[in-house]
Amino acid sequence: MDAEELAGQLRHRFPDILVARGEVTVIVTPDDMLVGLRYLREDPGLSFGFLSDLTVSDWPELDPRFWVAYHLRSTERGHRIRVKVGLPPEPDPPQLPSVTSLYPTADWLEREAYDFFGVVFDGHPDLRRIEMPDDWVGHPLRKTEPLAGVNTAFTGAFVPPPDQRGL
Amino acid sequence: MIINMGPQHPSTHGVLRMILELDGENVVTCRPVLGYLHTGIEKNTEYRTWQQGVTFVTRADYLSPFFNELGYCLASSASWGSRLRPGPGSSA
Numbered sequence: 402m403d404a405e406e407l408a409g410q411l412r413h414r415f416p417d418i419l420v421a422r423g424e425v426t427v428i429v430t431p432d433d434m435l436v437g438l439r440y441l442r443e444d445p446g447l448s449f450g451f452l453s454d455l456t457v458s459d460w461p462e463l464d465p466r467f468w469v470a471y472h473l474r475s476t477e478r479g480h481r482i483r484v485k486v487g488l489p490p491e492p493d494p495p496q497l498p499s500v501t502s503l504y505p506t507a508d509w510l511e512r513e514a515y516d517f518f519g520v521v522f523d524g525h526p527d528l529r530r531i532e533m534p535d536d537w538v539g540h541p542l543r544k545t546e547p548l549a550g551v552n553t554a555f556t557g558a559f560v561p562p563p564d565q566r567g568l
Numbered sequence: 569m570i571i572n573m574g575p576q577h578p579s580t581h582g583v584l585r586m587i588l589e590l591d592g593e594n595v596v597t598c599r600p601v602l603g604y605l606h607t608g609i610e611k612n613t614e615y616r617t618w619q620q621g622v623t624f625v626t627r628a629d630y631l632s633p634f635f636n637e638l639g640y641c642l643a644s645s646a647s648w649g650s651r652l653r654p655g656p657g658s659s660a
Contacts, residue, residue, distance in 0.1 A: 422646055532603030541611060548611050563615045 402480050410447070411482075414440060426483045434486050435498045441473060441482065442503055449473035449482060452504035455511065457518040459544045466490040467520060469497060488520070499525040517542035575604050605629075618644050 402410075404423045412418060415437065417428040429437045441449040454472040465487030473482050488495040499522035500507045511522040512531040519540035522528060530537065534554075539546055550562035571588045574580035585601040609628050613621040625640040626633035 530603075532606040534603075541608065544614075546611075548608070548615055 402478065407480055407482065424481070424483065426485055428485050428487070431486055431488065431497055434484070435500065435503075438471065438473075438484060438500055438503055441484070447475065448477045449475045451476055452500065452506045452510070453481075455507060455514055457514045457520055457542075459518060459542070461490075461544050464489055467495050467518060469514065469520060471500070494519045494521045496521045496523055498523050499528075501525055516540065519543065575601075 404420050404425050408418050408420045408425050411425070411427060415427045415429065419426040419428070427437070441447050451474045452471060453474045454470075456470045456472070458468045458470070460466055460468070467488040469486045469488065471484040471486075473484065475481070486497065488497065497520060499511055501511065501522075501524070507522075508526065509531060511520075511525050512528060514520050515522065515525075515528055516530040516533050517540055529535070533541065548563050549560040550565075552559065569590045571590055572585070573588055574585040575582050580586070583602070583605040585604070587599040587601065588595050589597040609624045613624055616624070621644070622637060622640060625636040628636045
């Protein structure tokens, strides 16, 4: 099924659809996200059974500030889709329901999104940092966080921020 | 018995730690601890040009540098609207 065909099938359920470069993106509200993903997973004609990636992007000046993107794959039918949810700057931390009940792969992916962007996934069984040290302060992939110039636990290992390095 | 395996264990070559709970020789639970190889490549590339980013992503996973490089090049070129041509014999 090509992208236009897939988008045509979904338009009655998801009015906000983008098709670009042969990829289908569906934009849903935070309230509709869990129900929408369940529909995509369980509809026999779609059967998006695999959450292959979950990513976040941060736009500090915009509202919605955070976009959480779910990349779904149907191993039965061989098609892909991206589901995007926008989250406002307030409340901070932003909150979304966890999709671990639908997709087991969301366990680590949501921990990563929490670790790097501070998105809190309600209902996650074990939401703690996955890559950064447990005692790290802040969520480093937010655009408001610095690349360097922060103190580390290692003596003599201070790395200056990029504008002081002549990059 | 709780055994700490890695990150200095030879088989985890410095990038993975596992906290194993053993019952005799059987592993009952395993808590993996990762992130030792995460060096903030995404953040670094925010401060670099597209071409400089290639050098970073090849080092994201040193066992499969070309997969990351290919993915990065396909995605970045698609984002400005051009299309990379796969080499002869490729089915991509």
